Amino acid sequence: MELIYELSRPGRCAARLPECSVPPAKAKIPARLKRATPAALPEVSELDVVRHYTNLSRRNFSVDTHFYPLGSCTMKYNPKVNEQMARLDGFCQLHPLLPQLRNGGILTQGALRLIYETERLLAEITGMAEMTMQPMAGAHGELTGVMLMAAYHKKKGNRKKRILIPDSAHGTNPASAAIAGYSVTTIPSNSQGEMDAAALKRELTDDVAGVMLTSPNTVGLFERSLRDVVALVHSVDGLLYYDGANLNAFVGRVRPGDLGFDVVHLNLHKTFSTPHGGGGPGAGAVGVVDRLKPFLPVSRVVKRDDGTYALDYGAPDSIGYIAPFYGNFSVIVRAYTYLRMLGADGLREASDYAVLNANYIRAKLKDEFDVAYDRVCMHECVFSAARQAEHGVHAIDIAKALLDRGYHAPTVYFPLIVKEALMIEPTESESKETIDAFIEAMRGIARLSRENPQALHDAPVTTPVGRLDEVAAAKDIILTAG
Amino acid sequence: MARASFVPHVETELREMLDAIGVACIDDLFRDIPAEFQRRSLNIPKGQSELEIIRAVTALATKNRTDLVCFLGGGFYDHYRPAAVDAMLARGEFLTAYTPYQPEVAQGTLQAMFEFQSAVCRLTEMDVANASLYDGGTAIYEAAMMAARITGRAKILVDEGVNPIYRKMLRSYTTNLDIAFEEVPVCDGHADRERFIKALDGTVAGVVLQNPNFFGCIDDLTDVIAAAHKAGAMAVMSVYPVSLGMLKTPGAMDADIVVGEGQSLGLPLNFGGPYLGFMATRRQHVRKMPGRIAGMTRDAQGRRGFVLTLQAREQHIRLEKATSNICTNENLCALAATVYIAMMGRHGIRRVAELCADNASYAYHKLLEVPGVERTFSSIFFNEFCITLPRDARDVVGELVDRGYAAGFPVGRYYKGMENVALVAVTEMRTKEEIDGLAAALESII
Structure with a gap:
């Protein structure tokens, strides 16, 4: 397709702006402070714009159009009512500085109450004492969480330098720990897909600030040694960080707080049904146990004795501002709508069926694909394409073949500890028919890998473009239109 | 049968699936987790x-006062958003996709990113840009870290005209890092050349500037940037993208890293988010x-x-050695x-900028006609300006709420000694009647 810039015709303009309603300015901005030439932005009609972006959108797979079993990303259905609520004028036209005017909190009571109630709901779901809704994405929540850990240790005078992270973790974990100022020590996994508790114990010295864990872990398993690990880490005054990317397995059944975690982050765009937007905006709520409460970022939404809500900036030990205001508010509106709509029973049911769907896929495909760890899984299952690789068919080929069959690919080559990994997360929103059809497609691909591997190397052939030359992209580095 | 969640399964399917798995009930799937x-x-x-x-x-x-006539800005503005913007964002193909890891089925998202x-490059007159960061504040932090990485130095000079909220964010993020900050006070609403030149010794990694600055004042910062370059430092400039419809660009001023808050480009105020951070730089720095x-x-x-490229910089490849931990960013906001x-x-972007500037100029002079209201700075402004009131701006602004106006931001909240100063923003959304109304209301209370 053409670029919007290639549709440009000099003099065309879609904008329909009003005449100036005020008398001519007394003092104009002088030429030395103005740009020399107009920005070369598109010159197109409104229909050009609408047709261009509508047609572009049709070159995407999405949850609304396709089964999207991308592991670790929880591509569940995003209810349309969430969108309707987020677009209410009373929310989307609200200026963030309004509550900072004197008595301004009174002007935004609905928004503050919504944030407060979302925090209460998520605190109950996670078993944490307090939440902050400010982090703007999952990795931003991780950074916030590690900053909270650092503030705790600093206050106590602990000299901590390292954070331990299993080798099955998301790449964001070590990256977040590093930019918060810690060095990272990687803990290997054992043959069961769980963190090697003995290796952890060897590394667990007094300079360890904490351990970042994902639970269920990224191979979709509950770490059976978790109870011991928690006790060990706490014994050196280390803190347990819970990466909530996989919370969709647990809601209503298992709470990170009950497991012994001290800090958690949640991805509202995963577990709580807010749309992923092609890569954001998300929201990464962070929860903490009591002893970390003083360090939470400002502002805090508080409920006064008279039942009104206010913003509190007066926390002396706070890590300070991590967002300009109160987080990605319209994402919070969507999550709140979802939480209230599902309620306790609906949330638990969603997690139960997410786990059911993943186990069904595991059971139905394990004769054709090597299951990475042959035991009951949680909300996602990880296979290895090692058997197919013997015929020269790799995880990437299977991914591309799925695209031709109308399915988004699973996450491939992650987690790093599984060779030729295919990480499938169906979520609870998908029906048995959809999953059965996907299973058939996977079985067909497995057959083809034995009978005609070349057909898989050629995939995809039905998509707007075939496999793209990523090496050339990184070498030529064309990042803007001509 | 109606159910609480969005689970589609009927009872017989549940049975079949449990049988296929070989368990009796869903509870059995959780048997690895201790009962306690x-x-x-x-x-x-x-x-x-x-x-x-x-x-x-x-x-x-309905319990939020969005009915007030909005003269609040401070980096976040009430701009007109054409209907086509939301119509495109509502396309489920954009809304419910994720990060384009499979480019063959994500060309819509990828081309829109491109x-x-x-x-961004055309507006700022820079060479290369990324696909978004969280917001204008985290973008400044990322830019400061990038300057430190490139120069191998650890000191950052920050102009006090940079949004105070962003300066607070910078401090939070670098508390535990070996990064030193020095804030350079403004002079008559502008970057203080003398102080900058004095502070620019050989240890400075970068200077952080903002145009228009928090007070709304505009400037040609070419000389400050040249001084930074002479001292081996990089120049980071935060900009308000709508203003670039008419103002001298950071590219023309020779900035090295340009960042900003993109909310003004078609995003609603949304009580603070989601917003849109952006970043552009020179070609030679793209890998950083x-x-x-x-x-x-x-x-x-x-x-x-189109593909995601230069991924060797990113967390999923480089882990703790990545240039940033960012993963999910603000893609849909960038689409907006x-x-x-x-x-x-x-043409339209320049017209919007001109309407803003004309409305603001009219409002400035109208408000200065109110007895007791004085100019704060002599500097030139774009669409936002400071006025000095005869008493505490917090009280004045509070009283104007009762008259139906969100009249401006009391600057004293962030700047000591400026308790009587209000920051007033005027976009193309405001009419002559609204501006006249604000002036009349102000006159009636002071």
């Missing part, structure tokens, strides 16, 4: 129907830039396509900006 860690229920309210939830959430929305990067980047390439048949920019185009 499993709960029976949560103490949260029972679910509600869609109709009930609409009622409840709408009731909360068009966004192009728009954080965030997702879309690049153009070809498939085997020679067809043009891309559609907004296409709707406005070359």
Whole structure:
């Protein structure tokens, strides 16, 4: 397709702006402070714009159009009512500085109450004492969480330098720990897909600030040694960080707080049904146990004795501002709508069926694909394409073949500890028919890998473009239109 | 059968699936988890129907005073958003996709990212841009870290005209890092040249500037940037993208890293988010830039396509050595900006900037006619300005709420000694009647 810039015709303009309603300015901005030439932005009609972006959108797979079993990303259905609520004028036209005017909190009571109630709901779901809704994405929540850990240790005078992270973790974990100022020590996994508790114990010295864990872990398993690990880490005054990317397995059944975690982050765009937007905006709520409460970022939404809500900036030990205001508010509106709509029973049911769907896929495909760890899984299952690789068919080929069959690919080559990994997360929103059809497609691909591997190397052939030359992209580095 | 969640399974399917797995019930799937860690229920309210939830959430929305005539800015503005923007964002194919890891089925998202990067470069007159960061504040932090990485130095000079909220964010993020900050006070609303030149010794990694600055003042910062370069430091400039419809660009001033808050480009105020951070830089620094980047390439048949490129910088490849930990960013907000920019185009973006500047100039002079109101600075401004009131701006602004105006921001909240100063923003949304009304209301209370 053409670029919007290639549709440009000099003099065309879609904008329909009003005449100036005020008398001519007394003092104009002088030429030395103005740009020399107009920005070369598109010159197109409104229909050009609408047709261009509508047609572009049709070159995407999405949850609304396709089964999207991308592991670790929880591509569940995003209810349309969430969108309707987020677009209410009373929310989307609200200026963030309004509550900072004197008595301004009174002007935004609905928004503050919504944030407060979302925090209460998520605190109950996670078993944490307090939440902050400010982090703007999952990795931003991780950074916030590690900053909270650092503030705790600093206050106590602990000299901590390292954070331990299993080798099955998301790449964001070590990256977040590093930019918060810690060095990272990687803990290997054992043959069961769980963190090697003995290796952890060897590394667990007094300079360890904490351990970042994902639970269920990224191979979709509950770490059976978790109870011991928690006790060990706490014994050196280390803190347990819970990466909530996989919370969709647990809601209503298992709470990170009950497991012994001290800090958690949640991805509202995963577990709580807010749309992923092609890569954001998300929201990464962070929860903490009591002893970390003083360090939470400002502002805090508080409920006064008279039942009104206010913003509190007066926390002396706070890590300070991590967002300009109160987080990605319209994402919070969507999550709140979802939480209230599902309620306790609906949330638990969603997690139960997410786990059911993943186990069904595991059971139905394990004769054709090597299951990475042959035991009951949680909300996602990880296979290895090692058997197919013997015929020269790799995880990437299977991914591309799925695209031709109308399915988004699973996450491939992650987690790093599984060779030729295919990480499938169906979520609870998908029906048995959809999953059965996907299973058939996977079985067909497995057959083809034995009978005609070349057909898989050629995939995809039905998509707007075939496999793209990523090496050339990184070498030529064309990042803007001509 | 109606159910609380969006689970589609009927009873017989549940049975078949449990049989296929070889367990008797769903509880059996959780047998790895010790019973003491499993709960029976949560103490949260029972679910509600869609109709009930609409009622409840709408009731909360009505408890926010969006009826006030908005003269609040401070980096976040009430701009006109063409209807086509939301119509495009509502396309489920954009809304419910994720990060384009499979480019063959994500060309819509990837091409839009590429068009966004192009728009940022054309607006700022820079070479390369990324596909978005969280917001204008985290973008400044990322830029400061990038300057430190490139220069191998650890001191950052920050102009006090940079949004005070962003300066607070910078401090939070670098508390535990070996990064030193020095804030340079402004002089008559402008970057203080003398102080900058004095502070620019050989240890400075970067200077952080903002144009228009927090007070709304505009400036040609070419000389400050040249001084920074002479001292081996990089120049980071935060900009307000709509103002670039008419103002001298950071590229023309020779900035090295340009960042900003993109909310003004078609995003609603949304009570503070989601917003849109952006970043552009010079070509030679592209591998040090954080965030997702879309690049153009070809498939085997020679067809043009787009991919996420230079991924060797990113966390999923480099782990703790990555340029940033960012993963999910603000892609849909960048799409909004891309559609907004296409709707406005070359002529519209300048027209919006001119309307803002004309309205603000009128409002400034109108408000200065109110007895007791004085100019704060002699500097030139774009669409936002400071005025000095005869008493505490917090009180004045508070009283104007009763007259139906969100009249401005009391600057004393962030700047000591400026308790009587209000920061007033005027966009193309405001009419002559509203401006006259504000002046009359102000006159009646002071």
